[in-house]
Amino acid sequence: MISLRQLRYLQALSKHLHFGRAAESVSVSQPALSMQIRELETYLGITLVERQSNAVHLTREGQEVMMRAERILAEVRDLVDYARQVSLPLSGPLRLGIIPSIAPYLLPKVLPKITKTHPDLELTIRETLTETLSRELQTGDLDAVIAALPMDGAGLVSAEIFEDRFLLARKTDPTIDPKKRAEVCDLDGTNLLLLEEGHCLRDQALNYCQNIPSPSRNTLGATSLATVIQMVAAGYGVTLLPEICADVEVRDERVLLQRFAEPQPRRMVGLIWRKSSPRHQDFEVLAETLSGLLNA
């Protein structure tokens, strides 16, 4: 069977037209190169090189084989070059899914920096609910997902990015000290305003509130946090607002944000990908980068 080594040696020989110098140019001994050339000729069944004591030159067929060999070696070089380029971390297309309660707040903060530090990264963003993201991740339609941990789904792994505390958003009330920590009982007897079914935010809030004494509350079911906040401002109830959303969503003086007393409700936001994905390194790096940007 023919080998690339034989083609490389032939190439060296055709360049130097001298077995000794050709061998030297590819860092092997003269007999080693002679042997490989000989074997190539034997396998192909034709004489490639005309050996004279004072001169060596390729036969007509040798020239033809040489041209083909050159093409092959060039393509091999291209293949290796391609791989080298690809092996640079965080480059090429990356399809990233993000849940709606994070995307509009996180992306403006990190996208400019990411595209600057990783100019070869071609990000495609998809914003939708956790369940859909999980499915698309598993089928390979997405490369990675940013969502609250843990994410259900077989064969998925994750890295933590940042911890997101929930704040209590209520109508401003002069009698309340903004520094004072809110308690679960503060939710008692008020309307708890939440997003519609399917948003993990809703589930997380309900989970925290499940031990409220009297759960007489209207959970609304809005499709955007902006709506929920407007309802809060109008005095219709309270909500649990992720800290990351606070800056953007609450510019209204009628809304007061309060931290909770320990244990504070919180969610861990992470990057999730398929365990079998070859871009493990990429995702670790990406998670690290995001974490650095957000916790700085």
Added chain:
Amino acid sequence: MISLRQLRYLQALSKHLHFGRAAESVSVSQPALSMQIRELETYLGITLVERQSNAVHLTREGQEVMMRAERILAEVRDLVDYARQVSLPLSGPLRLGIIPSIAPYLLPKVLPKITKTHPDLELTIRETLTETLSRELQTGDLDAVIAALPMDGAGLVSAEIFEDRFLLARKTDPTIDPKKRAEVCDLDGTNLLLLEEGHCLRDQALNYCQNIPSPSRNTLGATSLATVIQMVAAGYGVTLLPEICADVEVRDERVLLQRFAEPQPRRMVGLIWRKSSPRHQDFEVLAETLSGLLNA
């Protein structure tokens, strides 16, 4: 350093998507193939294959590397083919495709002589429809094809082998002089029995008959000419039969064969190969040989 062996193993793996079966297909053990794939990945610095316990598939980069590898392996094959052709004309493996309306009649006539005059030729015959042959020829799964000219497909060239006239096969009728030439109008008002869709024979016959006055005919759609002839013998209709099939298919006295008046319907049968094939010389010789055997 990268090796052709690694590319061959990668090709096998990409085809079977299963380490064990891929290894078997290239006649090595599973660990041997695993090792080579692993080393290729290590050398390139990228993961080519995503290994899951139940499924194996190429990564995006793996696909790209694979495409390049395929090109390289094809060029290596061409190099070897070229050399073989130079050293021994018409020797070594030759994968030949033939259409069903020629294969069973042509091969018995020529195969014995070909294997005698070219004992080093290792023929592999594939018999299927024109469209499939054209595709497999273009992808390199076949080296050459025997079919009716012209054959569609980019980058293909051909050489004529022999001209095949169509004869009219009809139920024997004492009132008809067998020497008398048939006319297109003889087909009028009878059932025209043909092979099913996809056979070029069908298209050729329909092409000839497209100007029949009253095309009230049942074109049947059989899968073999033998069936068609049986239908003719039973008086169910007529058909256009290539002359090359006549000897084999028509031993039934109930069937009468008549030549057509000029211009006789005919097809040119030729040998077709890729213009880029290095075995140009081989195919010219083969076509010449076949032509000599058939027109003698």
Added chain:
DNA sequence: TAAAAATACTCCATAGGTATTTTAT
């Protein structure tokens, strides 16, 4: 005779095989 390639031989790297372990379902 001189220069260069081929041969002889020895050694060692590595591809490959068998047996086994690990891993994921």
Added chain:
DNA sequence: ATAAAATACCTATGGAGTATTTTTA
């Protein structure tokens, strides 16, 4: 529990080195 790939370990092929011989101008 099963199937599949990875690992461990051993064998053997063959590529390469050194020393030498052959060839031919």
